[in-house]
Amino acid sequence: MARTDGDTWDLASSVGATATAVAALRAMASQGPDAALDDPWADPLVRAVGIESFVKLVDGERSETTDSLVTPQSMTEQMVVRTRFFDDFFTTGVAPPTTSGQATASGVRQAVILASGLDTRAYRLPWPAGTVVYEIDQPDVIEFKTRTLEGLGAKPTGQRRTIAIDLREDWPSALIDAGFVTSLPTAWSAEGLLAYLPPEAQDRLFDSITDLSAPGSRVACEYVDMSGLPSDWAEQLTERSQRMGATVNLAELIYTGERNDAADYLKALGWQVGILGASEAHTSNGFEPPDDDMVAFGANYGYLSATLK
Template sequence: MRTDDDSWDITESVGATALGVAAIRAYESKREDALFHDPYAAKLVGAVASPGWDALMAGSLSGQNVDDGDLRGWSMGSVLIARTVYFDEYFAAAARAGIRQIVILAAGLDARAYRLEWPSGTRIFELDQPKVLAFKARALAEDEPAADRREVAIDLRQDWPKALLDKGFEPGEPTAWLAEGLLRYLPGHAQNQLLEKVVELSAPGSRLALNLGRGGDMADEFRERRKKVMAEAGITIDLENLFYPWEDRHDPRDWFAMHRWLVTEGDPVALLEDHGRSVPEAAKAGMAHHILMTATKPRGDETQ
């Protein structure tokens, strides 16, 4: 069970979920019709040196539904692929808009600092638990990031704005923030505190992209298949006990609208289909419970 001061390594608790997401990215990257290429995902999962995690990444476990490339046996693989594409495109748009300051909250095993193309002068701040960042540093020790990457080793329930400022963050510059796979791991009040700090640190023209799974986002059939796959892989974490309830939080779309940020939503099903990827009918109902959104702080000449 979660506690207010819990911490984790990469194979424990919330840290292990980052391995699961990296495994999905590694699997997708092997497809001939891959919607993105993340050559670092396999390296990060492989650095754990676990046959179970390697099998999950390869899609070779008996409970994995690999015929349609969905990997829903572990999670809603289609959602994870869609959100990766959505956030990759989000950062590309931010770069075109002239934003050169990037903050990735709960960066986990995100390798965008290495795998995306970044304009000269881009600074990327990655915030996460010290043990998680230390694991990533060891796994990617021989790789060079494509931008000025700065680690901020801190728990997001602590005074992370000070730690961010100490690493050279400039609050007067527009920032592209990312909160991928984060909010459900925070209680509702902690979500509000995090978003309030983001707003305080954001210059006009800043933007934040996030995802959030609402309650009832997975059918029992897929939940049971996920448990089977994880058991076969020897992965013992209880994902359901890592999440905090949807009912105890504000919908971030409404929250940012109340703070007069401009909100745009993304549809994970439409996004995949627009990129030529068919979505199994059985997956669509569950995907409808997932939020993809971007909120932008208006400049002086912009209105609601």
């Protein structure tokens, strides 16, 4: 179903189902003795949501594909790269050139995970003592994940605080009401989010982040140079994902209109921006760079991190 103003979802529908798809890939990457990721909560969360196609992916019952560039291995490797980037951004991993990621290693003790979905970083990252981790998402999403993880006996490793609100509403006020301190530097993540926002909502998101951020704050998101994409890129992504057995129609969920370049927009707001290209990110993780425009979005796809000076 196509997006509408004010639409809502849970983790089995619309945009929420994409969060479950991402968790399924993290679960796959966390399997086996030589697992590339360590996310013990991804698998049970995917099973609790109960989307059959994603449970089959986790169980290894994957659709046959003749597309050698989009295989379970290639999709899992991309998720490993993406997950490690955001993990490292929050903790002490390798930061992109020209920026200082490694937020908590630099003394940041306040983190905000926007559109948190089935993100489990509040439960699995080694947050320093005193770190407050805010998660913002739709009420049904927040309620389901919190209830499910409590049932599994999971305990947050930081001070987790949830804000059950749509990002199209007044989430900054809700965040402050939950205890957010605007005078403290903050680490913000917008993983897998921007394409699901209308262009003007993306600008408002960055404006709000800037208004709420003290000097030394950091922000991270995926970066795509939209000018380099084919006109039917959303349809191609949908076709590729469905070859893997997914039933989500990404073309109906993504906003494809012209939008401001995230890097340029943040620079204009006073952020020092760096971009880690997809090929470099894959190579630094020991993987072959993706050799396909719709997998890598060409040369102008990667991961953005920025610091507010």
